[in-house]
Amino acid sequence: MTTLRRQSRFRDRRKSLSFLATGLVSALALTACGGGSGSGSTSSSGNADTLVVDTSFVMTSFDPDRALTPTLSIATRGIYDTLLTTTPGDSSPQPSIAKSFDASKDAKTYTFHLRDGVKFADGTKLTSADVVFSFQRLANLQLGGSYLMDGLTVSAPDPQTVVLTSKDPKPAIPAMVSTPAFVILNSAEVKAGGGTDGTDAPKADKADTWFNSHSAGSGPYVLSSYKADDSITLVRNDNYWGTKPKFARVVIRNMTAATQLLNVQRGTNEVALDLSATQSKPLASNKAVTVLTDPSSAVFRLQLNMDPSASSVSSNADFQAAVRDGINYDAMVQLAGDGAIQAPGLIPSTVPGALPASDAVKQDLTKAKQELSASGISSPSVTLSYPTGINVNGLDFATLAARVQADLGAMGIKVKLQGLQVANYLSQWGKGKMEMTVTYNLPDYLDPAYYSSFVPGASSDAVRAGWSKVDAQNQKIVDLGNQINSTVDDAQRAQLAQELQRDLNASSPYVPLMQTAQTVVSSATLSGVKLDPLWTLDVAAIGSK
């Protein structure tokens, strides 16, 4: 057989080669053609009119009342306005749609006076009715952000005035109305799109999908197109009441960090949001880009469980103390990269009431070992859960968990690691039975009152730590939480928050680890690129040099 084959080979070899080559050459020509003609204009971003923001995102909803994700908040900042606003580096609310506001002495009634002549992008006038509609819709949808409206009622005595009243004193209201959840929607448009602010909103509101192709705001930009998982395109709003932004078009693209790193170096007018401090370090010498490292508001913590039915080990107060004293915080901070700091308490430095660095817990192995033996648990073993599939400021939870495992292992505590896919993780987390977990928190609004949700008996965070029972031991912490919620004076509230954190550091299921930094890398031609603790980025403030 083989010999036969050999004989039958082709006589004219060149010929056979040449026609085969034709096919190959045409294939190569296609590649070369694309490459050749493109060499002049292949910068991944566009011309002078377009600003490109690269970030990796998973969108949940484009409806600002439904879901809060960092990417959404960039677009939301561009499209919508809020009553008050904060600027990066200054957490005190400034006038925006409301030109001023009055607070009652008891911090139960806040009256906002609206600016004249504000129009939505479609030309209709923004009135107090729109504000009422937006806030009531937020409350009645009963979704992620609805808790912010708990105990609040909104009313409009006249078209230019909005009144927010609270059952209990709520000095955090000005901070709250500066956040993405409290954006002001064009009520007529949203209603036409199927939205409602009635109490039947969870079922009757059908505007969810409508928001994927429409925007209903008064901000500097309007939504031009949204491709799920891919890109959001904003174009300038010609009816904008304030200063017109520099860029006519903003494209927010979904890119992995790896691609962002390449893009920002080759692009023009480009911002990359997800680079870790280490990734952007070599860029410092690159003249084409500006690297900015700002503290993010994300505080990572180790959380144990106070509920003895969830774990007899992690609910043991001495064991908790041993864990707290056994962690190598310096190594943790090093893992988080440049710009990260040890978190002295639960409150990040971007929020009033953060603890000074001197209050941070130090690793003390001798003390930790004593505490461990005081706990009376012989050969302790715990399961440490962590979310997988997400990373925060370039930081992976599995790496943190492994670090905790090593630290505690050195003390004789056996730690079993359990990575849970993030959707699974959240479900488990919600049940409040996790023995031990590495997690993080980003505040929904920049006020110490937000952190009262960590004290026992509070409805959300404390429940996840199995800390729902109020007893004699934690009574002081509970009282502090209540006081923070109701104290009107800002300075006093911040002081109470510090006291609360010191108490929590002494005895609680929370072990604050570190506050990460967020790095923003942008083309050097851009000006005004600043990290915003609430909105991530204000694209309207970005200009060119």
Place this chain on the structure above:
Amino acid sequence: MSLRSEASSAEAVTAGPGPSESRPSWYRRPLPRFVAGRFLASLVILFGITLISFMLTQAVPADPAVAALGQQATPAQLANYREVHGLDDPLVVQYVHYMKNLLHGNLGVSQQTHNSVMADLGSFVPATLELALLAMVMATVIGVGFGILAALYRDRWPDHVLRVVSLSGISVPVFWLALVLLYLFFYVWGLLPGGGRLDPSMTPPPHVTGMYTVDALLHGQWSVFVNALQHVILPSAVLAASSIGLLTRYTRSAVLDVIDQDYVRAARAQGLSERTVVFGYVLRAALPSVITVIGLLFANVLTGAVLVENIFAWPGIGRYGYQAASTLDLPAIMGVSLFVALVYLVVNFVVDLLYGVLDPRIRVT
């Protein structure tokens, strides 16, 4: 991914590819009966896929309500969400409800994008199709060329070189190749763009097919066409890599199969030029086998786009499916699975039909 493409074609060596189980019989049976039989079998398969994906996603210990509402949600809000979305209904009821909608052409609303899954597929499928088609064109041209070359030079150095090249194409990790090419062509040399379908400053062409290159040509937007083509070259080249390897191998085998047949030798003895012999006889006779492989590969390229689309930020169903699976977005997972299965079944069906049309021996019988 390559495992099944390789395996299914490797299997072809030993037992004949799956869809071909009916192949020997189709020309014996009347065509309508064959089509009807295939259709019914396909329905069973699609039904099975809905059942499996439904059971799988139900087995996930994640609560969609918590996933949707976030960490701060109160129990009352969670209960409310569950009620609105029918999550508390018995599983059977939920499944029947889903199937009812499916029969009306409604795949539900993606929990992640908040679009109807149908609309999502409509926007993502053309992107993947554009990628896959170009990849298949590349793979076919290069792979078939290599295969013929290798066959003609059987057991001599071009054959050996091509063998190593084609095996390398199968062996290289797709995601690694993608990154290496991206690094070189985009970052180091700046020859090709670095991800996405079009430069952000460009406006996509008016929607006709959803494939930017085609639409741009249809509207005579030359610069958009060039830009879109530049974007699609790298990812499709990566996708083509493993297909090239397999196509080389099968084209080689198929050509070797016919090259010594009497009629080919007779043609050559009659003094026909080598070009005529190869194109007129050898390639033609080898075509059915090659088409079968191309069909199998096409179905696999479509599903294998997950890694490539993620790296190149390509908004196709691969990335959509990945996002859906990682957020446990049930309607989207079901939608993607059903779509991919449908493509797989249709492609196999077409391949089987073509096979009969193209294979002279079968036609003679």
Place this chain on the structure above:
Amino acid sequence: MTDLETMPIAQKRATLPMRLRRRRLPASLRRPLAITGLVIVVIWVIVMVAAPLIAHQDPINPSSELLSAPSGAHWFGTDELGRDVFSRVIHASRVSLPLGFLLVVIAVSIGCLVGAVAGFFGGWVDSLLMRLVDIVFAFPAIILAMVVTAVLGPSLQNAVLALALVTWPTYARVVRGLVLSAGRAEYVQSVRLLGASSTRALRKDVAPNVVGPVLVLATLDIGNAILLLAGLSFLGLGAQPPNPEWGAMVSEGTANFQAWWIGTFPGLAMFSVVLAFNFIGDSLRDAIDPRSSWGSGERS
């Protein structure tokens, strides 16, 4: 391979399938391609076993030198956390090779069982099992694997399970086809007519005909299994940090494109292993089907 030459005839008959008995296996494995493949695989196996001796530096605990380029101290450089990349590449072989092998073993076991049952019993059992095979075939493999890892939690073990669930049908089909054709062969029919039991027929006459093709397929698949596992790890669904795994390392490398060495070397390691298995598998396939004539058996 010399073992095959010296092995007693009876034993050889039992281990080698019919078509391979013509001594094609040693011949085909003596080709340069196969030898190259075997040598690479043997080297990797040695590296795997002796990993701690070859790579002295700790693959998990970081040193203080972050992102340093390849040098005498760190042959492949260090990564973002200061871990020695060479050491991680070497230690990762202890993960990828055994698990790739395990994945194939599981897939082959399930596939052989299902295929043999379907082929041997026929009838409705066959129809039912083959429809199941069709369904799994039509299912987008990686999506299915991703959902399964989401259910079980992301880890390498679960990734192996998930991939086994989507890869077994290939073997089921092959084995079924082989069992059917072997069962129809005249000598098997005659043996059964002579009163031999079904299990005896299956064991003595059918099994040897199945083993060969399945072995080839399995060898070819080890490379692919390693790639698939690495792919899942690349997506964050397999190996979890800080453990070294090639796919995960490439993914870590993408975070630092300037430090090209972090992702390049694990990629090359993977490539060399998979290529070696494909060299061997390809040569083996020649042995089983010397004319390399795909589909010819079916049509003739």
